[in-house]
Structure formats: C-alpha cells, structure tokens
Amino acid sequence: MNKIISSIAICMLSITILSSCQQDKKLPFYGERHAETKRDTAGIEKIDTVYQTIPNWSFLNQDSVVTTNKSTDGKVYVADFFFTSCTTICPTMHRNLMTVYNEFKTNPDVMFVSHTIDFKYDRPYVLKKYAQKLGVDGPKWQFLYGSKDSVYTLAEKNYLVAVGEDSTAKDGYIHQGYLVLIDKDRRIRGAYDGTKEDQVEQLKKDIPVLLAEYKK
Amino acid sequence: MRKYIIHSIFLFSVIAIIVSCQNQETIDLQNYMSNGKDIYKAKCQNCHGENGEGLGQLAPPLTDSVFLIANKNRLACIIKNGVNETLVIHGKEYREKMPAFPELADIDVAQVMVYVTNSFGNKQGFVPYNQVSTQLQNCK
Numbered sequence: 001m002n003k004i005i006s007s008i009a010i011c012m013l014s015i016t017i018l019s020s021c022q023q024d025k026k027l028p029f030y031g032e033r034h035a036e037t038k039r040d041t042a043g044i045e046k047i048d049t050v051y052q053t054i055p056n057w058s059f060l061n062q063d064s065v066v067t068t069n070k071s072t073d074g075k076v077y078v079a080d081f082f083f084t085s086c087t088t089i090c091p092t093m094h095r096n097l098m099t100v101y102n103e104f105k106t107n108p109d110v111m112f113v114s115h116t117i118d119f120k121y122d123r124p125y126v127l128k129k130y131a132q133k134l135g136v137d138g139p140k141w142q143f144l145y146g147s148k149d150s151v152y153t154l155a156e157k158n159y160l161v162a163v164g165e166d167s168t169a170k171d172g173y174i175h176q177g178y179l180v181l182i183d184k185d186r187r188i189r190g191a192y193d194g195t196k197e198d199q200v201e202q203l204k205k206d207i208p209v210l211l212a213e214y215k216k
Numbered sequence: 217m218r219k220y221i222i223h224s225i226f227l228f229s230v231i232a233i234i235v236s237c238q239n240q241e242t243i244d245l246q247n248y249m250s251n252g253k254d255i256y257k258a259k260c261q262n263c264h265g266e267n268g269e270g271l272g273q274l275a276p277p278l279t280d281s282v283f284l285i286a287n288k289n290r291l292a293c294i295i296k297n298g299v300n301e302t303l304v305i306h307g308k309e310y311r312e313k314m315p316a317f318p319e320l321a322d323i324d325v326a327q328v329m330v331y332v333t334n335s336f337g338n339k340q341g342f343v344p345y346n347q348v349s350t351q352l353q354n355c356k
Contacts, residue, residue, distance in 0.1 A: 087315045091271055092262040098272075133273035133312070170315075 027181070027210055030188035031160060053186040054158050059115070059144035059151075062128040067142055072182070076210050077111040078203070079180045080194060081155050081163050083118035084130040088170060089177045093194035094134055097179060100204055101141055109184075109211055112141035115155065117163045117173055119148040160188065179203055183210055245330065245342045252331025255324055259317060260332075268336030274312050276305040279336045288340070291333070292348045293355035296325050322349045 031052030038046050054069070061067040078100065082090040097112065104110040116122035122130075127143035144151075155163045155175075163175040181190035181203065190206050192199040256264075263271055268278035278284070283305055284291065298316035302309055320328070326348035333340035 088262065091275065095262075095265070095271055130274070135272040 025209055026213060027189040027206055030191065051187045054182060057154060059146040060124050062124055062131050062143040064124040067144060071142065072111050072113060074184050075109055075111045076184055076207060077113055077182050079113045079115065079159055079182060080178065081115050081117050081161050081175050083116050083173055084122050084126055085118065086171050086173070089195050093177045093179070096194055096197060096200040098135065100200060101136065103204055104207060105140065110207060113144060114141070115144050115146070115151050117151060117155070117175055119151065160191070181206060181210065184214055241342055248327045248330040248342070249334060252327035255328040256331050260328065273310065276303060276310040278332050280305045281338050284333055284338055285340065289351060291329050292325050292351040295329055296320060296352055297355055322352055325352065
C-alpha cells in the first residue's frame with residue numbers, strides 16, 4: 001500500500017517538474033558566441049554571453065522602396081532565401097511559409113522577409129508580381145532585392161544559409177531552404193527546413209514561445 | 217443438346233476473355249496510379265499541391281476536369297515539355313511558365329498523367345503507354 005502511494009507521489013512530482021520546465025522553455029541560440037565582461041551600475045564586473053546578431057541591412061522591397069533593418073527592429077521575424085523562377089524547393093517553401101504567415105497575419109510583432117538570390121532577374125517589380133500571385137499583400141512580408149555581394153554575404157555569414165550560383169543546377173542557383181527565426185534582438189533562434197511540413201509546424205509552435213520570452 | 221453445350225462453352229469463354237482483359241486493365245491502372253503518385257510527389261506536388269489545389273496564381277489547380285478532358289490529347293506534351301501560355305482554369309487566367317521535364321521517360325509521363333487524370337476529382341480512366349508515346353511524338 002505504501003509502495004503504491006509513494007509511486008503515485010513520485011509520478012505527480014515528476015509531472016509537476018516536467019510541466020514547470022515546459023513553461024520556462026526557451027529557444028536555443030545559434031551561431032557564434034563569446035563572453036564579454038561588463039560592469040553593472042554598481043561597478044561590479046559581470047560576465048555576459050554575447051550571441052551572433054544580424055547586422056544592419058538596406059535593400060529595395062517589392063514596392064521599390066528602400067527598406068532597412070528598421071522595419072524588422074524590435075520584431076520577431078522569419079527570413080529565407082529564394083528566387084522567383086525557382087521550380088524546385090521554393091514553391092514548397094513558400095506554400096508552407098504562407099500557412100505561417102496566415103497564422104500570424106494579425107500579430108504586429110511578427111514579420112516575414114524573403115531575400116531573392118537572383119540578382120539578375122528578380123527586380124522589385126518581378127518580386128511584386130510574385131508576391132501578389134502567391135497571395136501576399138502589404139508590408140508584413142517583405143520581398144527584398146539587393147546586389148549579389150550584399151545578399152550572399154548576409155545569407156552565408158549572418159543567417160548561416162548556403163546560397164550560390166551554379167550553372168549545372170536546374171534553375172541556375174542552389175540554396176538551402178531554411179526558414180530562419182530571428183528574435184527582437186536580432187539573434188538567430190531557430191532554423192527550419194521550409195520544405196518539411198513537420199519542421200514548419202514546429203516553427204509555428206516556436207514563434208509564440210519566442211514572443212513569450214519578451215513578455216516577462 | 218450438343219449444339220447447346222458448344223454454344224454455352226463459346227459464350228462462356230468470350231465472357232472469360234472480356235473479364236480477364238478488364239482485369240488486366242484494372243491491374244495496369246493500379247500500377248500506373250501508384251507509380252504516377254510517386255512521380256507526382258517528387259516532381260509536381262511542389263507547384264500543384266498535395267491535393268492538386270495549385271499555388272495561388274503561380275500554378276493552376278489540377279481539379280478542372282473540363283479543362284483536362286478538353287485538352288486530353290496534349291496533356292502528355294504539357295507534362296513533358298512544359299507550357300508557357302495563358303491558360304484558363306476554373307475561369308481564372310494563369311500565365312506563369314511550367315518547366316519542361318526532359319528527364320521523364322514516356323512511361324513516366326503516361327503514369328503521372330494517368331495519376332493526375334484519375335485523382336483530385338478527375339475520372340478519365342486508363343491510357344496505355346503506347347498511346348502516350350504516340351502523343352509525345354506529335355507534340356507541337
């Protein structure tokens with residue numbers, strides 16, 4: 001009898017511990033990190049971990065308007081790299097990303113940013129046409145055009161997504177289909193394969209978790 | 217009496233032949249459907265969707281049976297060589313370009329075509345491979 005009671009007690013205890021852990025769930029940090037020593041207001045030295053952040057950027061959007069990091073500053077956003085004439089993974093990525101967009105459409109703290117890697121053909125008016133045909137209107141999802149150098153560097157160094165020109169590839173470019181989740185402090189908090197439905201579902205669950213970190 | 221028996225045997229074998237032919241066709245159809253589905257998933261689903269629903273105005277749905285029946289004889293050519301014209305599907309205009317699939321052999325084209333024309337609410341029935349081959353030789 002005692003045994004039964006104690007095993008029930010242990011079960012209850014572990015359930016409470018597990019569920020309390022879940023409430024405090026934090027998303028991981030990606031990329032490089034280093035320790036920095038800072039003095040707080042009282043002059044006491046403190047060691048802080050500093051994570052990799054997305055630098056300032058400036059591109060033309062689908063309305064040919066100069067758009068900078070100011071539009072995403074203070075927001076949680078999802079970034080990806082694609083091109084409009086891509087016939088392989090991009091349609092799937094954006095079909096899936098559309099479902100995320102629709103879910104967070106009315107949340108002012110969430111944004112979407114798609115960078116084209118086709119600097120030759122994907123001028124802003126091409127991006128505009130693409131966005132409209134995909135079913136996106138308005139500033140919540142930005143489609144950005146920039147020079148090869150600026151976009152490719154941003155992709156590889158900052159968002160950690162591999163992109164490149166490749167004349168042997170079916171459409172002339174190769175790239176990874178990651179949807180990268182960035183927090184309000186420009187740090188990388190997740191990378192989801194946009195061609196895989198289960199990972200996109202995870203992204204939908206992780207965005208509220210990330211938003212909740214800022215509510216405290 | 218003899219005549220009667222011979223007649224009924226004859227009749228019986230005719231029926232048997234018809235039945236077994238139909239069975240062969242059902243078996244072929246099942247084969248085409250299952251291989252066609254694999255090809256569809258690998259090559260077509262990204263644009264046309266899991267249920268043939270299409271992708272916004274970027275790729276048309278494959279649920280317009282009227283269009284698919286009217287264009288029955290050029291579907292194989294569309295699938296193999298792609299298409300770049302204005303198509304009206306369910307009353308909406310589509311103008312994006314569909315890529316060619318030179319890597320698909322005639323049998324693959326036949327299978328994925330049979331899959332599309334017998335899924336998503338379509339019911340065109342079986343089209344054998346040699347018929348598709350002939351269509352592919354006469355693409356414009």
